[in-house]
Amino acid sequence: MRTRVKICGIMREADLSDAVEAGADAIGLVFYARSSRNIEPQAAAALLATLPAFVMPVGLFLGADPEWVREVLRQVPLDLLQFHGRESADYCRSFGRPYMKAIGAGGVDDVRGLAEKYGDARALLLDGNEHGKPGGTGHAFDWNHIPAGLGRPLVLAGGLGPDNVCEAIRKVRPYAVDVSSGVESALGIKNTQLIQTFMNEVRRGDSE
Numbered sequence: 001m002r003t004r005v006k007i008c009g010i011m012r013e014a015d016l017s018d019a020v021e022a023g024a025d026a027i028g029l030v031f032y033a034r035s036s037r038n039i040e041p042q043a044a045a046a047l048l049a050t051l052p053a054f055v056m057p058v059g060l061f062l063g064a065d066p067e068w069v070r071e072v073l074r075q076v077p078l079d080l081l082q083f084h085g086r087e088s089a090d091y092c093r094s095f096g097r098p099y100m101k102a103i104g105a106g107g108v109d110d111v112r113g114l115a116e117k118y119g120d121a122r123a124l125l126l127d128g129n130e131h132g133k134p135g136g137t138g139h140a141f142d143w144n145h146i147p148a149g150l151g152r153p154l155v156l157a158g159g160l161g162p163d164n165v166c167e168a169i170r171k172v173r174p175y176a177v178d179v180s181s182g183v184e185s186a187l188g189i190k191n192t193q194l195i196q197t198f199m200n201e202v203r204r205g206d207s208e
């Protein structure tokens with residue numbers, strides 16, 4: 001089965017177009033004010049108006065007030081919610097939408113224990129949390145210590161890029177990979193060539 005790809009932190013129409021053209025399966029929109037990749041709902045809705053079929057829009061939240069999540073959902077047609085903080089399973093499922101739960105890997109979080117809490121998550125996103133930063137850091141964690149049999153599709157994230165995603169796929173064989181910094185030429189600005197090379201390297205990882 002081919003590795004699916006989410007390209008996260010999309011803020012511009014040109015970047016959305018590059019991700020779609022390169023074959024991304026999902027694009028991530030960050031609704032977290034403390035992130036440099038944060039996008040306002042109105043801008044996100046305008047972006048998604050240009051999104052063709054068969055590319056999944058994912059909305060990322062971190063410790064958000066539930067009313068904020070509901071407000072974003074009123075304005076933005078998201079297919080999947082991604083919760084990147086310490087949100088409870090009840091909180092995650094309270095919006096009545098499919099969700100993905102991010103878990104800090106690299107030894108900080110009890111991955112297996114946390115995975116068991118989110119039994120109805122559509123996927124678990126294992127991310128590095130460098131120096132307590134929850135995500136979007138561009139730093140990878142040690143892929144050698146990912147527990148087997150987590151019971152949910154595994155999305156590998158954190159510090160992936162054209163230079164290491166093939167190795168990551170060969171080592172971990174994740175359901176999907178997720179990338180943001182590794183395909184940027186500057187914070188929040190995606191790079192067409194990096195996106196295309198990243199996707200080529202994902203395909204190479206699948207073929208080996």
Ligand SMILES: O=C(O)c1ccccc1NCC(=O)[C@H](O)[C@H](O)COP(=O)(O)O
Pocket residue numbers: 008009028030032035036037060062084127134135136137138139157158159160178179180181182
């Ligand atoms: O992208 C952000 O700015 C961000 C900020 C705070 C929490 C999560 C964030 N992104 C979540 C993602 O899904 C990223 O794609 C993932 O952490 C990988 O990021 P990167 O290491 O930059 O590829």
